[in-house]
Amino acid sequence: MSDRGPESGEGAAPPDAVLDELFATIESRKEELPEGSYTASLFTHEKGENAVLEKIGEETTEAILAAKDDDRDELTAESADLVYHLLVLFAMKDLDVDDLRGELRDRF
Numbered sequence: 001m002s003d004r005g006p007e008s009g010e011g012a013a014p015p016d017a018v019l020d021e022l023f024a025t026i027e028s029r030k031e032e033l034p035e036g037s038y039t040a041s042l043f044t045h046e047k048g049e050n051a052v053l054e055k056i057g058e059e060t061t062e063a064i065l066a067a068k069d070d071d072r073d074e075l076t077a078e079s080a081d082l083v084y085h086l087l088v089l090f091a092m093k094d095l096d097v098d099d100l101r102g103e104l105r106d107r108f
């Protein structure tokens, strides 16, 4: 189990608050399309949504290779890339983190 993250207890942020913060940033990049933003470039890419779909494929492959190498640090880094790109795809499709959270919760 990871030893990272905020201490639990009164006043602590929910453990997945980082996903909400990241998604809010992605949504603001989608609205404002600031220059120099990688996230904004995915929303305006000439390949359209295929750009992010390709990245999801690449990051999935890289995560699999890291797992096969038993490289836990690389697996963590590639998984973070994968989750980030999945959230960009969610924003493109007008889905949000609560849709993902709800789907997972419904499976309990």
Ligand SMILES: N=c1c2ncn([C@@H]3O[C@H](COP(=O)(O)OP(=O)(O)OP(=O)(O)O)[C@@H](O)[C@H]3O)c2ncn1[C@@H]1O[C@H](COP(=O)(O)O)[C@@H](O)[C@H]1O
Binding pocket: 022, 025, 029, 036, 037, 038, 039, 040, 058, 080, 081, 084
């Ligand atoms: N979490 C991420 C994040 N994860 C991955 N990436 C980018 O996703 C890309 C992953 O591509 P690769 O792994 O293939 O690495 P690469 O060698 O850069 O490959 P190419 O992009 O050149 O093909 C890199 O450019 C990373 O910078 C991210 N870019 C942004 N974010 C978040 O988005 C926020 C907004 O950032 P901007 O996009 O800069 O506005 C940031 O504060 C971060 O929190």
